Amino acid sequence: QVQLEESGGGLVQPGGSLRLSCSASGNIFSIYPMGWYRQAPGKQRELAAGITSDGRTNYVDSVKGRFTISRDNAKNTVYLQMNSLKPEDTAVYYCYVRTSAENYWGQGTQVTVSS
Numbered sequence: 001q002v003q004l005e006e007s008g009g010g011l012v013q014p015g016g017s018l019r020l021s022c023s024a025s026g027n028i029f030s031i032y033p034m035g036w037y038r039q040a041p042g043k044q045r046e047l048a049a050g051i052t053s054d055g056r057t058n059y060v061d062s063v064k065g066r067f068t069i070s071r072d073n074a075k076n077t078v079y080l081q082m083n084s085l086k087p088e089d090t091a092v093y094y095c096y097v098r099t100s101a102e103n104y105w106g107q108g109t110q111v112t113v114s115s
Contacts, residue, residue, distance in 0.1 A: 009109030022095035
């Protein structure tokens with residue numbers, strides 16, 4: 001079974017930074033795409049950032065140049081460094097991993113950007 005543990009969310013002022021972490025445990029190998037979807041108040045869920053096992057990345061346009069996703073395959077962990085945060089980044093961020101069998105989701109972590 002696969003379990004995803006998310007951490008790093010919180011309240012930050014505009015222009016600040018946060019680093020999200022998501023660690024996968026269980027019967028999983030570091031060969032699957034991972035990343036974060038996010039859902040902001042009053043908005044649809046969107047893919048914020050994703051990364052493949054060999055490091056190819058993808059970002060929603062609104063975070064390009066500000067967010068950086070990376071992974072440590074030895075630790076089965078993915079990171080999302082979020083810089084220059086804006087109020088519109090406020091959302092619940094859900095870590096995911098796409099395996100050959102099914103998708104797994106973290107519990108979600110709240111990111112709030114407000115002064």
